[in-house]
Amino acid sequence: MMDIRKEIENRYEEMQAVRRHMHKYPELSFQETNTKAYIYEQIKDLPLEIERDVGGNGLRAELHVNDDFKTVALRADFDALPITEENDVAYKSEIDGIMHACGHDAHTAMLITTAKILCAHKDTLPVNVVFIFQHAEEQLPGGAISMVEAGVLNGVDYVYGIHVSSKYPTGMLGYNYGYKHAAADSFHFKVMGRGGHGAEPHVANDPVVAAASLIQQLQTIVSRTVDPLKSAVVTAAMFNAGSAFNIIPNNADISGTVRTFDKEVQDKVITRMEGIRRGIEESFALECELEYVKGYPAVLNSDELVDMLLEATEGKTEFISSVEEVELSMGGEDFAYYLEKVPGVFFNIGTMNKELETDYPHHHPKFDIDEAGMQAGVEAYLRLITNFREV
Template sequence: MDIKNEIESRFEDMTAVRRHIHRYPELSFQEEKTKIYIYDQIKNLPLDIKRDVGGNGLSARLQVNDNYKTVALRADFDALPIQEENDVDYKSEFEGVMHACGHDSHTAMLITTAKILCAHKEDLPVNVVFIFQHAEEQLPGGAKSMVEAGVLEDVDYIYGIHVSSQYTVGTLGYSYGYKHASADAFTFNIIGRGGHGAEPHEAIDPVVASASLVQQLQTIVSRTIDPLKSAVVTTSMFNAGSAFNVIPTKSEVRGTVRTFEKSVQEQVMTRMEGIRKGIEDSFNLKCELDYVKGYPAVLNTDEHVDLLQETTSGDTDFITSVEEVETSMGGEDFAYYLEKIPGAFYNIGTKNETLGTDYPHHHPKFNIDEEGLKAGVESYLRLITGFREV
């Protein structure tokens, strides 16, 4: 297979796919037209396609040989509730919705990869399953329901890409061990007794109790968690009151917890429950805690990171650098796949400061240098054509 020629010859079509998806974004669990568009792109390929897998997901199997192992490649395709600020001709046509994380790019790369691999089916050393996943951005996540629907049946290994505006075009970023943290959410509802701001002794003030709560939450990591282990507890919302001279009845404190190890996650949850009880006793009011476990941590298999490096290093066409990159505390539901089978999740750089594609993910001006798509497809092609069991 002439990888360079295959990618170059399909680059215009790949960018057209990416721009179409970008122009018509759909939010998590609402991707009705996107899933049809993806199906139309692959329906004439020699694939066993399953639609509406676990919701709006699709899977497409390229069966090469019944005796071969099977490798899955995954892309997500949902958008975010953000108003786009880019001035491009493929700007989102939907008010308040945009592809601000690169999922349009992931899908375009995987569609292109499927087309190329199908054209060279007889030369492949493995069977391939292409997973087009809905709803990565919103709990409980499309990966969870797709796994429950059996998308990994008869699949041995899995790989996935996330584009990154942190790394320049041509960079492949890999990580051993944990790639992303678990992403949990918490909400404290503090219920006291409202009253006049001039007569605090007649009320039970939930604002003061909440202020104490926020301060105590900041001690969890510094005074409970082993300093050699990672955890983040962030209080991001504090809602209370409606007038300067009124003590409200209720207040709300919300935030997120990020951990890698489940034992550390349990420590945080236990300590939060202890703090909750203490607030109730100290301030003589009601304090409720709703803790929601989000996506698990993404744990790469070291042997498959080795294989990723082995197959994408050296004499490559569009991959200019293969680098070990920092682990992220951001969440990613690719974790559900890696809980079931071995594999790896990695980054492809799309940063180009000249083009202004260095805005962070989830920013209203997030965009990519589409030249980076070439390196993403190349990484998939080299992984599959050079695959060996590890």
């Protein structure tokens, strides 16, 4: 029987070193050339069937145990963000303007460590395991969709993924039944009028006034179109128009984001936006264009597989401090593409430690993690795999 505490403790410093190396040398989405090579070096000598450059910069590594067994995939992303790091740590990013401000370095370190431990216990496992190392989660269209199209889930029956969280205390496992993350869309309105002198608005056709009306009408979508028992967010986050106080511009631009869980709600929001666009054109006698881009779909967990995760982590655990149901997130996550193909679960591991100042929000220039939380993530994976049963 696997001694989980001993296995994780024996590899903790190695896992920490992997995470810190990745933190020092981050790469942006779709540019992860050195990162993918580093990951390959970490796993190349393990008894894995490794595919490189899957769907771009991704890697797929399969631990095949038995033809008659089900196959479970575990996924980690490894891209960074265009943020200048402000932490004063030995492993601070050495790449100007780029840092791991979301924990993807930890995700990869945990998965590499999990792979090494499971490979050492291959003959005792009840399932085959596929390790998915995914590029480009942070930037549309995301790496997951291209990896799925390239066959990363071929032969896979179930999929699980972890995201560290600075909202939850170190070692806490946070789960959700049903929806976990919202669909993350973007929109852009271009209002095209006719410019002129600020003192003579009657001979111009002011796009600023029309755009202001448009923004006000957007605020009615959630309050007057969406079922109040369902969730939606419509945020106009950018308004650009004009160059001087006394000049009416030709155009005004509005950009923002829409977050929904339910596909029907998403369709209603889009329909209302199109209606508002037509109304602005008719009311103000100008042109108005709408570009709506659907981002990542909503992340929908399988309730049966959540139950399996909870069963695997119930009772005495070594590094998992607690197991708690957590709030939904309106943030986007391209793990959704895996869940559209096979059932699975996306869950959190807490890395927040106020004494270590690892309570800054994700995407903040001072974001960091309590690395002890990585032990809980590996434990969750090990308990899940070694106790897996067929659904």
